[in-house]
Amino acid sequence: MTSPGHDTAQQTPEALQAAAKRNLWMHFTRMSSYSDHDVPVIVRGSGPYVYDQHGKRYLDGLAGLFVSQIGHGRKDVAEAAARQGSELAYFPLWSYAHPRAVELAQRLAELAPGDLNRVWFTTSGSEAVESAWKLAKQYFKSTGEPSRYKVISRSIAYHGTSLGALAITGLPGIKEPFEPLPPGGVRVPNTNFYRAPEFVAHDLAAFGVWAADEIERAILREGPESVAAVFLEPVQNSGGCFPPPPGYFQRVREICDRYGVLLVSDEVICAFGRLGYYFGSQRYGYQPDIITFAKGVTSGYSPLGGMMVRDRLMEPFADGQSTFLHGITFAGHPVSCAVALANLDVFEKEDLLGNVRANEAGFRATLERLGDLPIVGDVRGEGYFYGIELVKDKNTRETFSDDESERLLRGFLSPALFEAGLVCRTDDRGDPVIQLSPPLICTQEHFDEMEQILRSVLTQAWSKL
Numbered sequence: 046m047t048s049p050g051h052d053t054a055q056q057t058p059e060a061l062q063a064a065a066k067r068n069l070w071m072h073f074t075r076m077s078s079y080s081d082h083d084v085p086v087i088v089r090g091s092g093p094y095v096y097d098q099h100g101k102r103y104l105d106g107l108a109g110l111f112v113s114q115i116g117h118g119r120k121d122v123a124e125a126a127a128r129q130g131s132e133l134a135y136f137p138l139w140s141y142a143h144p145r146a147v148e149l150a151q152r153l154a155e156l157a158p159g160d161l162n163r164v165w166f167t168t169s170g171s172e173a174v175e176s177a178w179k180l181a182k183q184y185f186k187s188t189g190e191p192s193r194y195k196v197i198s199r200s201i202a203y204h205g206t207s208l209g210a211l212a213i214t215g216l217p218g219i220k221e222p223f224e225p226l227p228p229g230g231v232r233v234p235n236t237n238f239y240r241a242p243e244f245v246a247h248d249l250a251a252f253g254v255w256a257a258d259e260i261e262r263a264i265l266r267e268g269p270e271s272v273a274a275v276f277l278e279p280v281q282n283s284g285g286c287f288p289p290p291p292g293y294f295q296r297v298r299e300i301c302d303r304y305g306v307l308l309v310s311d312e313v314i315c316a317f318g319r320l321g322y323y324f325g326s327q328r329y330g331y332q333p334d335i336i337t338f339a340k341g342v343t344s345g346y347s348p349l350g351g352m353m354v355r356d357r358l359m360e361p362f363a364d365g366q367s368t369f370l371h372g373i374t375f376a377g378h379p380v381s382c383a384v385a386l387a388n389l390d391v392f393e394k395e396d397l398l399g400n401v402r403a404n405e406a407g408f409r410a411t412l413e414r415l416g417d418l419p420i421v422g423d424v425r426g427e428g429y430f431y432g433i434e435l436v437k438d439k440n441t442r443e444t445f446s447d448d449e450s451e452r453l454l455r456g457f458l459s460p461a462l463f464e465a466g467l468v469c470r471t472d473d474r475g476d477p478v479i480q481l482s483p484p485l486i487c488t489q490e491h492f493d494e495m496e497q498i499l500r501s502v503l504t505q506a507w508s509k510l
């Protein structure tokens with residue numbers, strides 16, 4: 046039921062707060078934590094900063110949720126949405142095209158590596174991952190290999206929440222309530238070198254070979270004729286930014302080719318400049334069969350996701366009577382496509398990829414200064430994408446117990462960092478980490494601001510242990 050005076054523009058901060066508590070259900074949020082304190086309400090943004098309803102400013106060290114590449118409050122991109130809304134707000138991509146979807150598909154095909162020339166739009170990353178699995182299954186059914194349906198992904202990796210995507214996700218805690226999930230998800234080790242097995246712990250190259258070969262061993266164990274695809278992020282987010290060891294992706298590509306398995310690069314986070322390239326696979330020099338994307342493609346000015354597919358995967362659907370039996374009403378929404386084109390214009394005009402490449406060493410060096418704190422075990426990542434792993438003992442790398450982690454991350458760090466003016470993410474789905482992924486417009490002054498806030502709050506956290 047609505048309450049009287051529900052026009053948001055009229056609401057006082059107190060009324061909005063009450064309604065947030067009464068009517069809104071936040072995602073992946075322990076709602077009880079708002080029983081004794083306020084729901085943070087963000088009302089506007091400008092560049093790398095956002096502001097709450099009391100006018101307090103925060104540095105958006107997470108780009109919303111790995112989304113706001115160009116920063117907040119860009120009128121040019123918002124106006125592109127308004128123009129498209131008045132010209133053609135909606136038409137489906139089911140049997141029809143509209144100009145913005147065509148233009149965006151063409152532009153993405155030009156930017157993507159190799160012959161990823163076919164673009165399938167969705168509205169989100171989960172739908173993109175789900176679509177890639179469905180395409181892999183139908184492709185193999187159409188090409189005489191109907192037993193290929195399994196998907197290999199890495200431990201702790203997050204690939205989305207819809208049931209198919211969740212079956213690919215490697216986080217047991219968020220899967221358990223929804224079991225049984227679609228069958229076929231197979232897990233392999235990730236590339237967390239900080240916690241590498243002892244026999245490869247001192248040799249990054251050997252670790253990379255081992256981790257890639259674990260994919261081959263999984264394919265052989267499952268039976269190559271049953272495996273459809275391997276889903277990997279260029280840099281794995283969940284667990285706190287695991288970059289690939291040198292040569293890892295080249296070896297994975299060879300393994301996939303040897304067994305006829307598709308390589309899906311899940312770039313929902315890593316595309317659109319996060320790693321200083323349009324696509325993360327370009328940074329590491331490998332050719333995916335499918336790239337999934339979302340988030341940064343519009344910098345969040347409107348929702349959009351999709352997958353880019355190599356020519357040969359489209360062939361069974363290109364003639365005869367075959368159709369990819371899949372579709373989503375709002376996929377490739379005209380407003381979102383117009384926004385994505387305007388977003389890419391900003392990338393070009395402001396050379397955002399150049400900005401990331403020019404400043405990423407400074408970002409790394411600034412975060413590495415935190416290494417003098419006893420609680421900071423590891424600082425890892427690439428581009429504008431970093432994880433800081435927190436430990437109880439730097440020398441032994443001992444991590445926190447579940448209880449300590451609960452008290453430290455949820456009880457203290459999350460609220461304290463926000464209170465101190467930094468939006469970032471504390472995550473304990475693997476070992477406890479703080480994740481940073483700022484807008485691509487950020488420069489040294491913003492890195493310094495992040496470092497100062499982190500230093501002060503992490504110092505307090507240590508004293509509370």
Ligand SMILES: Cc1ncc(COP(=O)(O)O)c(C=O)c1O
Pocket residue numbers: 169170171172174203204205206278282311312313314339340350
């Ligand atoms: C690598 C990866 N894949 C898929 C997803 C799911 O995207 P969405 O939340 O848009 O469904 C995410 C979301 O963070 C992601 O990081």
